[in-house]
Amino acid sequence: MSVCSRQRGNEFGTQDREYIQENQMVPRDILTGEHFIHGDAACAEGGLAAGCRFFAGYPITPATEVAESMARRLPEVGGVYIQMEDEIASMAAILGASWGGVKSMTSTSGPGFSLMMENIGLGMMTETPCVVVDVQRAGPSTGLPTLVGQADMMQARWGSHGDYGCIALVPASPQECFDLTVQAFNLAEIYRQPVFVMTDEVVGHTTEKVVIPHRDKLKIVERPKPSQARGDYLPFDSSGPYPAPMAMAGDGFHVHVTGLTHDERGYPVITDAVQERNIRHIVNKIRKNADKIIQVEMIGLEDARVAIVAYGCTSRAARQAVENMRKRRFKAGLLRLITAWPFPSNLIRNLAERIKTFVVPEINYGQMAYEVERTAGRKAKVVLMAIMGGSMHTPGEIEEAVGRYL
């Protein structure tokens, strides 16, 4: 009973899938049912459920468990886990695997996220779908390796040099770690770029109930294939609102993929005229589709005078604070960012017409608060509640702060 063979499979994982079928094994890619697992493990399961079959990563607290889960689970589903020599190599490897036609992901925390930045830029410029999970911890530099932070939010948006669009999803629970990682893969395929899942050490290491639905209930976006003939196919077509379908290595399209500024054929062209098309395309595909990507949760905002804007683990304390205040008839509300990027600018602008004050608790010295301040303009006051890192806001702390503005 051996799955090894001198002959390589034609399609990735074919011989493993055949083995599973021949032995009438239950496929283990989607573990439908109720689980009691932490956020990191849930991110791994979300990836597998979305079809991820390649993980390249490097250990780093508090993201190591994502890698450990993938190392254990990928061999069960015909995938490959490889631990690279550093995060730079990990990011490069997941881009390569994506061009080989396999959905890929990696996971890291602040210091590794910094290392990945150059290749994230390569992924953006080459329009390569993949998922990067950043389980944030307190920084900068080595910081508090085992304690929570939320100070990579702006880095997700602007971390690599040059202009590009950003999609960043922020789970607030292990359940959302599963759900949003699945969504991240879908968004990566639709918008053809690396998509970030910005969790944090609290959500990543909290163990909670996670329900994995039946595969028929899961919405998975598969990679669209080019429909044109090779001579007519433009792998980096910038004329439409969505990116061109992606041709994989060996499909016969002979694509040239480069980080240099390139035209719609992928040929490097070192001119400002082509740069105009190239950059506007990679920025606009997110900017012009923002309303399709943005997700928020709103609690009590219909009549709120003060709105808390929060995300990740902080939003859990904020939710409790709003509940407590509402019980005492105070008009406080919560705007929870599920997507931090694209930022819900229009929503804040509209809310600022009637909301007096936005209170933004973050485990950083002000990151998303600047976006709230920028978009609220002069219409509403914006107050930052900052913890530098290492602990969460308590509901009582948030209530006391909000109370000053009610």
Add this chain to the structure above:
Amino acid sequence: METILRELQPFDKEAMDRAIEKDHGLHPDDKFLKPGRIPHIWCPGCGLGVVLTCFIEAVRRKGLSVDECAVVSGIGCTGRVAGYLEMDTYHTTHGRALPFATGLVLAKPNLKVTVFSGDGDLFAIGGNHLIHAARRNIDLKVLCVNNFNYGMTGGQVAPTTPLEAKTSTTPLGNAEPGFNLPHLAHASGAVYVARWTTYHPRQLVDSICRTFEKKGLTFIEAIAPCPIGYGRPNKIGSGLDEMRLYREMSEVRNGADPKDAEITLGGKIMVGAFVDTERPDFLENYRTKVVAKAQQRAGDRQKGRAA
């Protein structure tokens, strides 16, 4: 916010197709080269043309279809080969061709992936990746063009620049000895190690052909002239003069110990196919030792046996 933008010049596919030379297809190598990309950017006397042609000849001689092949390159003059080849090619970030290629070949194991890059890209910034790719024995064919400097940026010192050689950042002479690339590749675990110069195109083609037959990490160092970046400051002369130097100073020693392959300024250049060995590649190890165990355990679990 309100934005003022320049008017876009739309992509004109017809104009692009018209601009492609009418005589593309006349040369037998043209089917391996992307139309409209010649003339290339390399200097007169550069050795990259020879190495690229040797690569094409090897693909042709082994009867490989371009759809079975892929090339991954890094940044530098050598990295530009990717843009000229009519196959799936990936021009990645500086030093990171090997890990990118690792992901690519693990996703599509039946592709013959060549990592075609320069000495600085593979051994300075990319050195760590080279070591690990060789250790793991990922199935990649590394073709390293060594011109002893960073040519694209104007001829700066590289880890291969010999002691006392002049470059733009060692104007008074290099204070560091150069790396012995075959020795490093061999020590890291490469299953095939060879070095040729552009004066040895036939042997270079033979070596590239041999690497297409092997599984695992293969390494070929192709020494090439760089008249502008290296030849001129070191008073070697033109590209042809440098090839005369290779003819005079090179010694073919097939099967020699790579540790003897050090290159010094004015010294002998040892060339040859030094190492040709076998060991399981990454995927073979992964499948037989890891996947098999995982599937056995899953099977046992299903049958009710303790995992």
